Amino acid sequence: MTTTNRIPTARPAGATSQRVTQARVVRSEWTKLRSQPSTFWSLLAALALIVGFGALYCVLRVTRPPTGPEAVAAFDPTAVSLTGVQLAQLAVGVLGVLLVAGEYATGTIRVSLAAVPRRLPVLWGKAIVLALATLVLCLPATLAAFLVGQSILSAERLDISLRHPGVARAVVGSTLFLSAVGLLGLGLGALLRSTAGAVAGLFGLLFGPQLLAGLLPADWSDKLYPYLPVPAGAAVANVQPDSAALAPWTGFGLFCLYTGVVLALAAWQLRRRDA
Amino acid sequence: MIEARGLTKRYGDKLAVDDLTFTVRPGMVTGFLGPNGAGKSTTMRMILGLDAPTQGSVTVNGLPYRDHAAPLREVGALLDARSVHPGRSAYHHLLALAQTCGIRRSRVDEVVDAVGLNAVARRRAGGFSLGMGQRLGIAAALLGDPGTVILDEPVNGLDTEGIRWIRSLLQGLAAEGRTVFVSSHLMSEMAMTAQHLIVIGRGRLIADTGMEEFVARAAPGVVRVRSTDPAALAALLRSRDGAVAEAGDGGLAVSGLTTDEVGRLAGAAGITLLELTAQQASLEEAFVDLTRDAVEFRAPTTRGAQP
Numbered sequence A: 001m002t003t004t005n006r007i008p009t010a011r012p013a014g015a016t017s018q019r020v021t022q023a024r025v026v027r028s029e030w031t032k033l034r035s036q037p038s039t040f041w042s043l044l045a046a047l048a049l050i051v052g053f054g055a056l057y058c059v060l061r062v063t064r065p066p067t068g069p070e071a072v073a074a075f076d077p078t079a080v081s082l083t084g085v086q087l088a089q090l091a092v093g094v095l096g097v098l099l100v101a102g103e104y105a106t107g108t109i110r111v112s113l114a115a116v117p118r119r120l121p122v123l124w125g126k127a128i129v130l131a132l133a134t135l136v137l138c139l140p141a142t143l144a145a146f147l148v149g150q151s152i153l154s155a156e157r158l159d160i161s162l163r164h165p166g167v168a169r170a171v172v173g174s175t176l177f178l179s180a181v182g183l184l185g186l187g188l189g190a191l192l193r194s195t196a197g198a199v200a201g202l203f204g205l206l207f208g209p210q211l212l213a214g215l216l217p218a219d220w221s222d223k224l225y226p227y228l229p230v231p232a233g234a235a236v237a238n239v240q241p242d243s244a245a246l247a248p249w250t251g252f253g254l255f256c257l258y259t260g261v262v263l264a265l266a267a268w269q270l271r272r273r274d275a
Numbered sequence B: 001m002i003e004a005r006g007l008t009k010r011y012g013d014k015l016a017v018d019d020l021t022f023t024v025r026p027g028m029v030t031g032f033l034g035p036n037g038a039g040k041s042t043t044m045r046m047i048l049g050l051d052a053p054t055q056g057s058v059t060v061n062g063l064p065y066r067d068h069a070a071p072l073r074e075v076g077a078l079l080d081a082r083s084v085h086p087g088r089s090a091y092h093h094l095l096a097l098a099q100t101c102g103i104r105r106s107r108v109d110e111v112v113d114a115v116g117l118n119a120v121a122r123r124r125a126g127g128f129s130l131g132m133g134q135r136l137g138i139a140a141a142l143l144g145d146p147g148t149v150i151l152d153e154p155v156n157g158l159d160t161e162g163i164r165w166i167r168s169l170l171q172g173l174a175a176e177g178r179t180v181f182v183s184s185h186l187m188s189e190m191a192m193t194a195q196h197l198i199v200i201g202r203g204r205l206i207a208d209t210g211m212e213e214f215v216a217r218a219a220p221g222v223v224r225v226r227s228t229d230p231a232a233l234a235a236l237l238r239s240r241d242g243a244v245a246e247a248g249d250g251g252l253a254v255s256g257l258t259t260d261e262v263g264r265l266a267g268a269a270g271i272t273l274l275e276l277t278a279q280q281a282s283l284e285e286a287f288v289d290l291t292r293d294a295v296e297f298r299a300p301t302t303r304g305a306q307p
């Protein structure tokens, strides 16, 4: 290997100052996100699940259409076509975990925090690029899932128009929910610092509360259920009024609150603990 | 300039760094030596604000590292050559680092060239050898054109050409007036690179001294002398506080006396000398001696170590 010995000096007179700013850290985190292969695979999985699983579920439902006026009234074509989001949330959440726990696993976190010794801009930078990347990619996918799903459901005249009140909100809200799950994964990754631990924690938070609530007496579990993370967040995809769920934005707001608590704990830990 | 004052780090009940006080000055290469587990890496992490000291403090150019607005301009560090995401290319690793403080892209190409990684910069770093990883780490350390360079065992895994390259790189950086702080557990390597030495063992300061003074103090010369009457000569030298050992072949190994003294004593006593040579104990042996029982040694400070 041949090497030159002269290391050129970086700054000729008048070069800009090398201050760390949040905007610069966001750019840096964007470079990291796009240059890491797991980003590509998790987002590809998310898109495939949103569209593919949504279409599959619509096919299943259309072969066994609801019978009776009550069942037809409760049928929510929007929510049915967006079922894939429930699986895609795992891919996006795992990406959030990998984005920060991966840095602990490889030791790059020390390089990152030495470059940004105030630390928090790194966490916020990751949160911003992750939220934006998932939003920008998943919005077209949820829209596609909705349109494909409705065209499948139209065979039994079960479909609904995007202009119907609440439908556009459900499509956009589902995408926002995905971004929020990504942030939850990010927070857990930063809090637990281990990929395996944070993935387990993420799945536990997403599915565990429902399982545990099922063990409670029925009237308690019915009362509690709408406030659990995923049922609360998924309420944003409801178009038909659902008495067993919170109002759409209320539910989503609650999910954001849970995510915010995890991120705040992660930020506090990041400042306090040795890297 | 790096100034540590009473720097202490405790992990549980393990005292990794114990009340270290030292100053690393600009314009020369300062070697940071100690056996495995002495606390070198821990000290370097504290300098970079990655680990918080249990007690004491450390500053870079008068400020805690964390308080510098342009940290990469202040300090460039290589802590661990394996600290790269295996799926990311060397170029993107450096680019992401550069972007945190607005260093231009062309600077990334410059440092990639300078460490000789241009051919592989776009490849995944996961496939890099240890030596290539070290070069990447050094490229990262040089990115911000920092006034202080901190390298943790940079020659680890480098080939002979690479070791020579590091040596001249470090001396070049020091000659430009930068502060250069390099750890190693190989005394022989430091002897060729460093002008100043900070030696620690079990977390405690053992020596903070110029390289030459260290050599003179820690590796006292042994004088080999052969004469026509070894027994008489041995008795004579012992009476003058020399430590004398049989060295075979009728020769004696004398310590505690210089060649001049041995020659004069023998001459005055009328003993004929056949051979008289000064043998410097190897630096490596001296270093091992010095750190063998870290606690027994006080810090022979030549400057700046005590507040």
Ligand SMILES: Nc1ncnc2c1ncn2[C@@H]1O[C@H](COP(=O)(O)OP(=O)(O)OP(=O)(O)O)[C@@H](O)[C@H]1O
Pocket: B011, B014, B015, B016, B034, B035, B036, B037, B038, B039, B040, B041, B042, B043, B185
């Ligand atoms: N994060 C940690 N948690 C617990 N103990 C630690 C931690 N980091 C270091 N230690 C302990 O502190 C001591 C000093 O370790 P350190 O890595 O600083 O030594 P070193 O001088 O760099 O050694 P080497 O030459 O092997 O790199 C060791 O006993 C190590 O086990």
Ligand SMILES: [Mg+2]
Pocket: B040, B041, B042, B152
């Ligand atoms: Mg070490």
